[in-house]
Amino acid sequence: MLLAKPVKKVFAKAFPSRLPNLKDQIANIPIRHFNFKFSPDELDVKFFMQKEWATAYFAALSIFLTYGEELVIETARHHRDQIQDPVLKQRLTSLIGQEAIHSKVHEEYNETMIPNNLPVQLYRFLAEQVFNHTFLKFPQPLKLSMMAGIEHFTAVFAQYAMTHQDIFNHSLDEKTRALWLWHMLEESEHKDIAYDTYQVLSANYPLRISGFFIALITLGLGVGAGALMLPFLRRPMNSFSLSFWKEAKGSWDLLFSRDNGVFGSSLGHIFDYLRPDFHPNDHDTTELLEYFKKELLDPETGTLTPYFVKAFTPALRM
Ligand SMILES: [Fe+2]
Numbered sequence: 001m002l003l004a005k006p007v008k009k010v011f012a013k014a015f016p017s018r019l020p021n022l023k024d025q026i027a028n029i030p031i032r033h034f035n036f037k038f039s040p041d042e043l044d045v046k047f048f049m050q051k052e053w054a055t056a057y058f059a060a061l062s063i064f065l066t067y068g069e070e071l072v073i074e075t076a077r078h079h080r081d082q083i084q085d086p087v088l089k090q091r092l093t094s095l096i097g098q099e100a101i102h103s104k105v106h107e108e109y110n111e112t113m114i115p116n117n118l119p120v121q122l123y124r125f126l127a128e129q130v131f132n133h134t135f136l137k138f139p140q141p142l143k144l145s146m147m148a149g150i151e152h153f154t155a156v157f158a159q160y161a162m163t164h165q166d167i168f169n170h171s172l173d174e175k176t177r178a179l180w181l182w183h184m185l186e187e188s189e190h191k192d193i194a195y196d197t198y199q200v201l202s203a204n205y206p207l208r209i210s211g212f213f214i215a216l217i218t219l220g221l222g223v224g225a226g227a228l229m230l231p232f233l234r235r236p237m238n239s240f241s242l243s244f245w246k247e248a249k250g251s252w253d254l255l256f257s258r259d260n261g262v263f264g265s266s267l268g269h270i271f272d273y274l275r276p277d278f279h280p281n282d283h284d285t286t287e288l289l290e291y292f293k294k295e296l297l298d299p300e301t302g303t304l305t306p307y308f309v310k311a312f313t314p315a316l317r318m
């Protein structure tokens with residue numbers, strides 16, 4: 001039976017202390033389909049601030065993230081059956097749907113990297129080894145904490161992207177811009193679902209922190225190593241190129257500067273996860289989300305509107 005009315009009551013019972021932050025998200029996380037029609041000719045290997053190394057981090061992330069998203073989807077599906085609360089079940093369905101589309105669209109995007117000499121097949125092979133032989137063999141409780149950890153990092157990236165929109169405006173590659181802005185919008189939109197699921201089914205603090213550190217090592221060292229090597233695998237002559245080394249400092253700053261870098265300026269947000277009473281909504285992005293939904297998805301003027309196909313919100317099932 002489909003119900004819309006008693007949502008608030010059910011929700012208040014499930015999340016007594018979080019109601020003000022979360023109530024707006026009930027039945028409001030659509031699964032959106034896009035067709036970006038990516039073309040290899042349009043890909044800018046220096047998309048982020050015209051810095052190749054910094055852009056390489058996000059290229060490597062685009063490849064490895066699809067494996068992380070598969071883990072999130074598998075783990076969310078497994079645990080959805082154990083959730084009694086219909087609202088959380090519905091939100092998990094939204095999470096699964098959004099991540100499935102992210103993974104599919106990033107795969108399409110990653111295909112355009114291949115003719116541009118980016119080592120997509122090599123990185124896919126490496127990611128498969130790591131995920132198939134380690135992460136996907138973890139016991140479900142650890143996978144659940146890893147899912148929450150991954151979703152914390154994507155929420156950090158999303159908040160950074162939404163508060164530093166300028167980094168997307170230094171390239172003519174509109175589709176890379178559209179891809180990341182859409183993905184980051186939705187990461188922020190569903191940022192609390194994996195965490196709430198973890199808290200309902202486990203809430204074990206040491207295990208939550210273990211998942212955080214596994215995600216940190218994967219996204220920091222694993223993707224970081226891929227990013228470090230990528231410009232040389234794409235073009236070995238980069239090793240001898242003065243202009244390449246000259247822009248390296250700019251790449252470093254974009255990633256690690258304490259003032260404005262993706263990681264450097266987000267350290268407080270990243271490690272806030274270690275606080276025992278942390279919750280994703282302690283970092284309020286409600287206004288940012290409203291702003292970006294209008295800017296990206298407005299039927300008349302939205303940046304993403306030319307690529308939009310359809311959307312639906314999963315039903316609440318009691
Ligand atoms: Fe995603």
Ligand SMILES: [Fe+2]
Nearest residue numbers: 099151154187
């Ligand atoms: Fe996500």
